[in-house]
Amino acid sequence: MSAFGAWTTAYGLPAFSYTTDQERDPRAEWDPVLDPPTRRHMVHLGNRRITLVADNRGLSDLFDEHTGLLWLTRGAGVARVDGLATDVSTSERTFGPTFATVRVAGERVTLERTVLCPEGEAPWVLVRLRVRNLLAEPVRLTLTEEWAARPARVALITGAEPAEDPGLELELLTGGADGPRRAASGRMDVPLDLEAGGERLVEFRYGLLPSDAGAGAASFEEGPTFEESLAALRDRLPRASAPQAPEAEHEIPWHAALLTGGACADGVLGGHTLDQGSCYSFRHGFNGAARDPLQHALPLVHLEPDLALSVLRNTCAWGGPDGDLPYALGPDKQPWTDLFRPSDQNLWALWLAAEYLSATADAAAFAEPVPYHPVHGAAPVPLGEHLRRQFRFFADVVGRGEHGHVRILNADWNDLAITESGVERDLMIERGESVLNSAMAAWVLPRYAVLAERLGDHATGAEARKLGEELRRLVAGEWNGQWFRRAYGPGAVVGDSDLWLEVQPWAILCGAASPDRAEELLRTIEATAAADSPLGARLRWPVRDKYGPGGIGTIWYAINMTLIWAAARHVPELGWRWWRRMTLAAHTAAYPDVWEGTLSGPDAYLAPETDRPGRTWELADFGVAMQAYPVANLHSHSQPLLAYLRLLGVEPFGPVPGGDGAAFSSRVLTVGA
Incomplete structure (x- = not known):
């Protein structure tokens, strides 16, 4: 049982009832490390344009990434009537998949306020107020809805800086005696006459409202109504059931809602962003790494394939005509190329493209033009050509080292792999090799080969298939009797004496391990890196007294996802056991007093033996910390979804999936009962 409340339903959707009085309960206080201790708990909700950050005080932040990282409001939005206000810690608070509700009661009236992100790409929120008269006589009241615009642009690393008001407006839609009207001030008073025991619904919208619409009912026709949005949401979210994991029933639709709610229509590059969020975007001001939106979009192929394709197109547009993708x-x-130059990013684009084609058979999408980033001044080319150039960049520029493995450059998936390798940095960047990226490429490239061949590029397909097979054989040779090695540097082998988790599942998935060896390795991981860890397997084993993001005592969603996938093929009972450790329910059971992990989370957790188990990493000496913003990282929503699909056998160009008693259904895919 969470210290902060319990799961419930609202409008026929999974929701969380927040019941703690955070002003009095000492468990509510937490330390963001880079900022003073706080009692604010929040969850990020959204549509395909705007993000609503709803908190335990009944207040809201609004965030828009359309042309840059912009806070529209911070800690705003309150309704008042008859001495009641919705920004009190003793109110009833409910967090839903795209909405947040606050209820307060007085001696004469009750007030319920719901803020909803409407379905679609509307850059505003809908606000519904319900006022009920508790008396046996009529009352005349004034209802006030008020928002304060506090726009701020997020600066790189240093935080938010004040910005000009982008033109936020408050519009009364229904419930007023004088009909719809707008207020640029962000405040509006509505007179109410309530019969004995009667109630009134009053509806507003607030945000970047269309400027060409009249101040009448016609303006509201440009977006769905409150009821239409909820009906569309119920229809859009997937359903799941699994006797092996009962949590799936409410967590799968919840994750889908919060994942898709992180998308934003991109007004610069086209398509939709789907970045990590959390400290990266909201605190430190960058969208990165490029692999992350691609990774987040993978489960969307099987839920909302149009959005997955839009994210693929958008992320390809980050790059240049040489096929390189910037780090962020x-x-x-x-x-932004100043910090990291990882060697794996093209693989994620090729993977997402193959997953999309496999699920949709939409080969025509790859003939549609996609731009390059405007800094390159290059003409758009078809999506398929983007991908071909990315393959060429991976094969020719990233290339391979003296052992035949993929070069590591200054990072692979693990941003701090160079530091953790023990090899002198410049030498490792120049000559280091990543067995991890060889193993991943050995799985990705044959699937990209299918795509290239279906697009008529048989030469590229044959080359990708040949390179993948060569890398698979090399990875098979990295078995040291217990696990697969991690990397090579000049005169050094990384991961011979300790287990680096990230390479192990990819070695299994690419076929470098026989079925017997795969099962042996998975059981070794359960007995070592995953032992006595309620949230999943640690990144390194044996554990040492270090937990940075490069790390040893950290548990990463992205790596546990591939681990569950590998187990699904060889030891399914382990796969389900590990998936349950990835759930919000598992975090709540292990760490009921920790807010992060209750409804959303970071990209990684600290293991039980660290000094802050169940929380997340910080590098305060460098001015960065996931703990500074430990929720709304989309890995915490995309990876449970993708791992669940893999447990049901959903793979690109794979066998017909089967549920083994578990089930999943979306608008485009049904598996199991």
Whole structure:
């Protein structure tokens, strides 16, 4: 049982009833490390344009990534009537998949306020107020809805800086005696006459409202109503059931809602962003790494394939005509290449493209033009050509080292692999090799080969297939009797004396391990890296007294996802056991007093033997910390979804999936009962 409340339903959807009085309960206080201790708990909700950050005080932040990382409001939005206000810690608070509700009661009236992100790409929120008269006589009241615009642009690393008001407006839609009207001030008073025991619904919308609409009912026709949005949401979210994991029934639709709610229509590059969020975007001001939106979109192929394709197109547009993808985009959507130059990013684009084609058979999508980032001044080319150039960049520029493995450059998936390798940095960057990326490429490239061949590029397909097979054989040779080695540097072998988790599932998935060896390795991981860990397997074993993001005592969603996938093929009972450790329910059971992990989470947790188990990493000496913003990382929503699908056998160009008693259904896919 969480210290903060319990799961429930609202409008026929999974929701969380927040019951703690955070002002009095000492368990509510937590330390963001880079900022003073706080009692604010929040969850990020959204549509395909705007993000609503709803908190335990009944207040809201609104965030828009359309042209840059922009806070529209911070800690705003309150309703008042008859001495009641919705921003009190003793109110009833409910967090839903795209909405948040606050209820307060007085001696004469009750007030319920719901803020909802409407379905679609509307850059505003809908606000529904329900006022009920508790008296046996009529009352005349004034209802006030008020928002304060506090726009701020997120600067790189240093945080938010004040920005000009982008033109936020409050519009009364229904419930007023004078009909619809707008207020640029963000405040509106509505007179109410309530009969004895009667109630009134009053509806507003707030945000970046269309400027060409009249101040009448016609303006509201440009977006769905409150009821239409909820009906569309119920229809859109997937359903799941699994006797092996009862949590799936409410967690799968919840994860789908919060994952898709992280998307934003991109007004600069086209398509939709789907970045990590959390400290990266909301605190430190960048969208990165490029692999992350691609990874987040993978389960969407089987839920909302149009959004998955849009994210693929958008992320390809980060790059240039040589096929290189920058590590990240800065807060102004400009390529940011100063920090890391990882060697794996093209693989994620090729993987997402193959997953999409396998699920949809939509070969025509790859003939549609996609731009390059404007800094390159290059003409758009078809999506399929983007991918071919990315393959060429991976094969020719990233290339391979003296052992034949993929070069590591200054990072692979693990941003701090160079530091943790023990090899001198410049030498490792120049000559280091990543067995991890060889194993991943050995799985990805044959699937990209299918795509290339279906698009008529048989030469590229044959080359990708040949390279993948060569890498698979090399990875098979990295078995040291207990696990697969991790990397090579000049005169050094990394991962011979300790287990680096990230390479192990990819070695299994690419076929470098026989079925017997795969089962042996998975059981070794359960007895070592996963032992006595309620949230999943640690990144390194044996554990040492270090937990940085490069790390040893950290548990990563992205790596546990591939581990569950590998187990699904060889030891399914382990796969289900590990999936349950990935759930929100598992975090709540192990760490009921920790807010992160209750409804959303970071990209990684600290293991039980660290000094802050169940929380997340910080590198305060470098001015960065996941703990500074430990929720709304989309790995915490995308990876449970993708792992669940893999447990049901959903794979690109794979066998017909089967549920083994578990089930999943979306608008485009049904598996199991």
